[in-house]
Amino acid sequence: METNRQKKIGNVLQKDLVDILQGEIRKNGITNLVISVSKVTVTTDLSIAKVYLSVFPQDKAKDLLEAIKTNAPLIKHDLSQRVKLQLRKVPNLAFYIDDSLDYIEKIDNALAGKENPIENRELLEKRKKF
Secondary structure: OOOHHHHHHHHHHHHHHHHHHHHHHHHOOOOOOEEEEEEEEEOOOOOEEEEEEEEEOHHHHHHHHHHHHHOHHHHHHHHHHHOOOOOOOOOEEEEEEOOHHHHHHHHHHHHHOOOOOOOOHHHOOOOOOO
């Protein structure tokens, strides 16, 4: 359970990270790419912030995540300049892809009957032999 302080810091980081990432996309002239920060969770000691990114189109997500991870120190520096009056120390940033929308879509398709694993066995995951 997150404390109020963790939630507030997560919200501050989320707003500023959105500005930083979308500003870099615009600055570099990248078109047909939408990136949003869906959630930021901060550890209890405020040393690590897990940043969940939602990327559209989904096929560019892995490449974009790798680029963001390599530029994480620069992103942290930009973030520290923005929140220097609110936070004494900026947490280390760990970036992840948020695939909850894909998960929701799978559930919707299953409920609508579009993907029936009983009729189409290819939809089931293969069991791994140990």
